[in-house]
Amino acid sequence: MAKLFRITTVPISVEKLLGKQLTFMNQYYDVTAISADKDYLERVGKELGVKTYTIEMTRKITPIQDLKSLWEMYTYFKKEKPEIVHSHTPKAGLIGMMAAKLAGVKVRLHTVAGLPLMETSGLKRKVLNQVEKLTYRCATNVYPNSKGLYDFILKEKLGNADKLKVIGNGSTNGIDVNHFSPALFSEEVKNELKRDLKISEDDFVFVFVGRLVKDKGINELISAFKNIQSLKLKKIKLLLVGPLEQDLDPLSQEILDEIEKNPNIISVGFQKDVRPYFAISDTLIFPSYREGFPNVVLQALSMGLPAMVSDINGCNEIITNLENGLIFPPKNVNSVQEVMNLCLDQELYNKLQIDARNSVMKYKQEVIWELLKKNYEDLLIS
Helix, strand or coil, rough: CEEEEEEECHHHHHHHHCCCCHHHHCCCCEEEEECCCCCHHHHHHHHHEEEEEECCCCCCHHHHHHHHHHHHHHHEEEEEEEEEEEEEEEHHHHHHHHHHHHHHCCEEEEECCCCHHCCCCCHHHHHHHHHEEEHHCCCCEEEEHCCCHHHHHHHHHCCCCCCCCCCCCCCCECCCCCCCHHHHHHHHHHHHHHHCCCCCCCEEEEEECCEECCHCCHHHHHHHHHHHHHCCCCEEEEEEEECCCCCCCCCCCCHHHHHHHHCEEEECCCCCCHHHHHCCCCCEEEECCCCCCCCHHHHHCCCCEEEEEECCCCCCCCCCCCCCEEEECCCHHHHHHHHHHHHHHHHHHHHHHHHCHHHHHHHHHHHHHHHHHHHHHHHHCC
């Protein structure tokens, strides 16, 4: 059985980004998940039924640690001789693809699921551009997980078209429509959670799921919500589901204060299972600045929620405006406020909700997994 190594920078990506895809692939390949944080990674590996190997990596620019990680990965690849190395996330991509090329691995794959360089400029942008170019040069194949990312990579001349391919309709892992199903949550369960969070029956609930950082559009979201709230058009709540990460891309102090003090903004932090929070919400609001192919939008639709998303790649491929959600310009408080207001119109809301769940069926996980497996097979015999 051929060895398949899947690499992410941190193990939460193994758990949340890849998940049971690794269990599926382990039926056909000898799968090892490689990431940082030994205890976390080993726990996830046991849950998924795959082998793990720990190599410490950081999400920041840390040249000394990066060189150490590169050496460890290279020596591990030379010893284990995997047939396929497949990396995800920027740092794991750079180190994984370089190590795999140096070790003579035949099939070297990197999935692009969002590019931090899209929101940077100056010297840092130049550095990140070179990092991407080096990653793609070392890879034999590069998988942007959306058509928008594919076009961006070509436009910025980060990689060559002959290496690029979007798997299926996009997405890294697809969506488990049986797991993300509103039918799994009874009215009793939903009402209990609403009571715990002090959400009343007549509240219209906007939900955001993701990291609470600047480039997810949180500053604009909080400002827009505050403005709508002051108009008193309807009883509304904003539910924030995700960790606050102030180290890499911090929110302004004014926004942090508003989140803490506004009784109609409910921040529940990181949640291992986000489905109950979708189940008690009315619509997803997702004003991100950049994405690859956002799982959270697929999850919301699968849970029967229309999605209000910024007009960026990935989001504007999943959402068709005025059919399963609304699309608005990014980085604009007024735009966020406008779509939130529109969503409070009951007739429009009902129309959007009808098509929400049906619209994600073409992204079912099984479809993505089978297409990726077929790609592996083709590359091994080519």
